[in-house]
Amino acid sequence: MSQEDYDLLLRCLNREVAAEYLMYRRYAPKMFAICLRYAGNEMEAEDILQNGFLRLFTHLHQFRFKGSLEGWIRKIFVTTAINYYRMYFKFRREDEFSTALKDATITPEILSAISTQELLDMIHSLPPGYRTIFNMYVIEEYNHKEIAGMLGISVGTSKSQLHRAKSAVRQMIEKRGL
């Protein structure tokens, strides 16, 4: 942890508004990108971002000054995003993509032609349960045991939801490549 981060953290713990703003400016762009992946749309992402920062500033004293501050903050935002959708969806069965889940053949050319915005749109079009597990496994690189623990579901559910999410993404990529 850098001395700069350490000083900023101490000032935030003293509830200095300027320091809080500085902390926000430093981490908001990265955290907003995370929120956008977990959210269904931009408005929801803003809500999650705001809730995440509120949670961050009110629980800052729980940071033990060990390990990466950014990693700790990132985990707060992932948890906030999970909680945001847990309230609404409770990870019930989502059958929108449950039919015709065949693995499509996707060439590297098709993949390389897809822009980041298109990938984000694909994530957004997934139902919240699939989207959350897809984000956690594929991008955050949590394993199924960790995902199951954080979401309060079984490892089997995590695996099956990820499989369905990936199949749905494959379908979307295949359609785009045609």
Place this chain on the structure above:
Amino acid sequence: MLEKDPIEDKFRSAFADREQEPPARVWENLDKALHAGPGPAGFWTRIADYFLFHGLHPVFYITLGSVAIGLVAITVYLGPMRHYVIRGHAFAGEKRLCRGTAELFKVSDKTLPWDSVGHYSSAIIDNYGHFQFSRVRNGKYLLRTSPEKNSDAASCYLSTWFDRHERSDSADLIIVERGDINADARLIPK
């Protein structure tokens, strides 16, 4: 060795270090939420937050709470709020009195006994001569037992103050302090 999924790699690399500037209104809302003055509910929330998260170690509060609960329990158990039982049997001669009434009078310490006696509670004497007063608080009491009206015992025995006294001013006090009292009453023959 597990084969790498090119789709996963594509997503991972696309979003690994992605940044996007949020709209200015997010900070404006956040600033309001963080720095608004505490309302009546907010005030207590902050007090609770301070003690829970900025104060001493949680073990201290758990210990403090346990001690407080212990003190309340001891106070209730030993203190003036504690209730006791006065029970006993009424005897008419050598036999137990079959039905009657037992009356308990509370005696104040402040004045002379005969000026300070007040009715406290009544109980029925059952067929086996047993009576009981539950929920009696610390204090000094007088007990009067009487046979049932128009019974055989009523024709032979007087209403009697504990312990074998005809008048209340000479009766013995039952002192309730820290425990239940057993007070057998014997009626005085006419």
